[in-house]
Amino acid sequence: MTLRRTPLALSLLLSLGLSATAHAAGTLHFANWSDYYPPELLKKFEADTGIKASLDAYDSNETLLAKLKAGGGSYDVVVPSDSFIEIMVADGLLQKFDKSKLPNLKNLKANFQDLRFDPDHDYSAPYLWGTTGYSYDSAKVPGGVLEESWKPFFEPPAELKGQVVALNSIEDLYIPAALYLGVDRCTEDPKEAKKIQDLLLKQKPMLAMYNSDGTIERMAAGEVVMHQQWNGAFHRAHEQRDSLVYVYPKEGVHVFIDNFAIPKDAANVEEAHVFINWMLQPENIAAASNFAKYNNAVEGSENFMDKALFDDPAINTPQDKLDRLRPFQLCSPKALNLRTKVWTKLKK
Amino acid sequence: MSTLQQRQQARQLRHRLLLSAPAMAMLGVFLLVPLGIMLLVSVLQGGDYGGVKWGEYSFEAYVSFFYERDLDDSLVFNTDYLQIFQRSLWLSVLTTAGCLLIGFPTALYLALQDEKRRNLLLFLVTVPFWTNLLVRVYAWILLLRNGGLVDSGLGLFGFDGSLGILYSDAAVIVGLLYSFLPFMVLPIYTSLEKLDWRLVEAAFDLGANRRKALQRVIVPLAMPGIVAGTLLVFIPSLGNYIIPELLGGGKSLMIGNLIQLQFGTAHNWPLGAALAFVLLALVLLAMLSYNLRFRQPAMEGHA
Secondary structure: OHHHHHHHHHHHHHHHHHHHHHHHHOEEEEEEEOOOOOHHHHHHHHHHHOOEEEEEEEOOHHHHHHHHHHOOOOOOEEOOEHHHHHHHHHOOOEOOOOHHHOHHHHHEOHHHOOEOOEOOOOOOEEEEEEEEEEEEEOOOOOOOOOOOOOHHHHOOOHHHOOOEEEOOOHHHHHHHHHHHHOOOOOOOOHHHHHHHHHHHHHHHHHEEEEOOOOHHHHHHOOOOOEEEEEHHHHHHHHHHOOOEEEEOOOOOEEEEEEEEEOEOOOOOHHHHHHHHHHHOOHHHHHHHHHHHOOEEOEOOHHHOOOHHHHOOOOOOOOHHHHHHEEOOOOOOHHHHHHHHHHHHHHHO | OHHHHHHHHHHHHHHHHHHHHHHHHHHHHHHHHHHHHHHHHHOEEEOEOEOEEEEEEOOHHHHHHHEEEOOOOOEEEOOHHHHHHHHHHHHHHHHHHHHHHHHHHHHHHHHHOOHHHHHHHHHHHHHHHHOOHHHHHHHHHHHHOOOOHHHHHHHHOOOOOOOOOOOOHHHHHHHHHHHHHHHHHHHHHHHHHOOOHHHHHHHHHOOOOHHHHHHHHHHHHHHHHHHHHHHHHHHHHHHOOHHHHHHOOOOOOOHHHHHHHHHOOOOOHHHHHHHHHHHHHHHHHHHHHHHHHHHHHHHHHHO
16 A cells, blocks of 8 residues: 555655646657657657657557557557558547647648548548559669569569569558459459469569568669569668669559557547647658658648658659559458468468 | 374475475466467457457367368368478478587587586587577578678689578578577587596497497487487477578468468467467477387386
8 A cells, every 4th residue: 555655645746846837748658660750850849849758669550459459558649550540440449539639630632631541530640651662773674674564573574583572461462463463452252362372473483582671771782673662662772772763553553651540548638639730730740751751641841851852753653643552441351361361372 | 103294294295385386386377377368369269350359269260270261161171381380390300400410519529628628618609699689690691692701702612603592491491500509509518518438438448439339328328418409499490480581581481470470460360379279289299209209218228
C-alpha cells in the first residue's frame, strides 16, 4: 500500500506545483516507422505548441498491430499503412477523429480527400505516400531504355540474368504480377492465382535475390542492374548514380499511403488531435517529406519541399501517369490465403 | 525407529523440493507456460487477419501441414511444407557435420597446448561473441559478394571471375558453420581437457598406431562432448531464421522463415504454432534417437 501511495502523492504534489504550465502543455507519445520522421520536426512541434513529445519506432505493420492488440495505451499517434487501417478499425483498435479539431483536413489534395480504406477520414489522415515500381540502370540495359511495363521486370532479357532483384514480400510481388497479367489482385479463383504463380516461378531463376533491405545501396553501387523499388528509395539511389531510371509500368503501379491514426486507448487524445492537425500544415508535412524523401498529400507543401525532390518525376508523379496509380484494396481472407500458397510454392 | 527414519526422509524430500523450487518455477514460467499457449493457439481457429478466435477449436492447422484443399474442397497430399522441413534438416545436418569436422581437430589441438597458450586460444574462440550476430552476418555478405574480399583473395592465386556463392544455400551453410562452430569446439574441448592422457600412452604401449589410438581411445572418451556439441549445433541451426534470410537471398524458406511468415503476412497464427510444434517434435525425436543410438553401446561397454 505504501508503495502505491507514494507515486500518487508525488504526482499530486507535482500537479499542484506545475498546474499552471502542465495543464496547457500535456504530452504526446508518437510512434512511427523507424527513420521515417525527422526528430527536429518534433522539437519544432514542442516549441510551437508547448506539448512535450516523444518519438518511438517500430519496424512493421505487424509489430504495430501486435503492440496495439496488447493494449496499455502507450501511444497517442501511430502511422499504420493503408493496408492495416481497415483491419485495425474492424478490430476496434483505432478511435474516431473529432474532426472539429482537425480543420487542416481541408488542406489535403483533391485525390486524397476520398480514400477507399477510410472514405471520410474518420480514423486516419495521410502522412506520406509512395509507389512500388522498379528502377534500372540505363547505362547497363540493352539499348539503354526499357519499355514502361512490368514485362522487363517479370520477363527480363537474357542478358540481365542474375542482375535483377525483387522485393521480399508477398504483397509487393503478387500485386504487380496481377496487374501485369490483368488478373484481379483479390482473386479467389485458384486458377487465376496459378497464373501468377507460374509467372513468378518463371521469373525466379532470373533473379539475384529477393530482398527488401539495402535497395538503395545495391542500385547506387551498381551491384545489380534492375531492382523493384519504392520511389523514395529510388530517389536516394538516383542522387548517387545518375544513370538510374524509375519506371511507372503502364499496367498500373501500387500506391501505398501511410496514415496518422489515434489508438483506441490513447492517453492524450486532445494532444493527438493537435499534433495531427499541426502536421497537416504545408510547411510541417514538407519537412517530413524532405527528410524521408517521400511525397505528401497536403496542398501547398510544394512551396516548402526541396526542389530536387519535388522535381523528381518518381516522387511527384507527372499528370499523364496519375491514372497508372492503383490504390490499396483489402482482399478477403480466402484471397490472401491463395497469396500465401503462391508464396510458399515459390519458395519451397 | 522407523517413524524417525520416515520423518527424516520426509524432511529430506521437503528440502530437495524447496531447493529445486526456483529451477522448477523457472521451467514452469519460461518453458511450460509459453509452450502451453502455443499448443492452445495451434488448435484454435485463426482470425481473419491474424490472431485467433478464442474458444473455437480446429485441427485445420495440423491437417494443412500435410494436405491442401483442392478446388472441390477435397484434401490433396501436399509436400510443400515437408520439402521446406527436409531442406532445413539437410542444411542443419551439413552444418553439424562441417562443425564436427573442423571443431574436433580444433578442440584436440587446444587440449594439447600448454596451459598459458591454451587459455589464450580459448579466449580467441570466444572473441566473435563480443559482436552482435547481425553485424557478423553482414560482414559475411561483404566478404562473399561479387568482387568482395573472398573473390579478390582468390584473384591473387590466379583464380579469375567470381565465386558467386552469396545468396545461395552454400552461403547459408558458411554462415551457419561460422556462427555455430564455437558451440562445437567448447564442449568437445571440455571433455578432452578432462581426458587422462596416460590412457593414450597406454594405447601406444599396447601397439596402437596414431589412428587406432584416436579411434579407440580419444574419440570414445570425447563422446559426451561430441554429443553435446552436435545437439548444440544441430538444434539451433534447424530453427535459425536470420542467417538464411540474409545470406540465402530469400529464395528458399527454412523452417524458421516459414513460421515467421505465418505469424506475419500470412496471418495464420494456428499454422505457425503448429509448425513450431512439428519442429519441436522433430528435435525431441532427434534427441531420442541420439540417446538410443549412442548412449546404449557406451553403457554396454561399461557392463
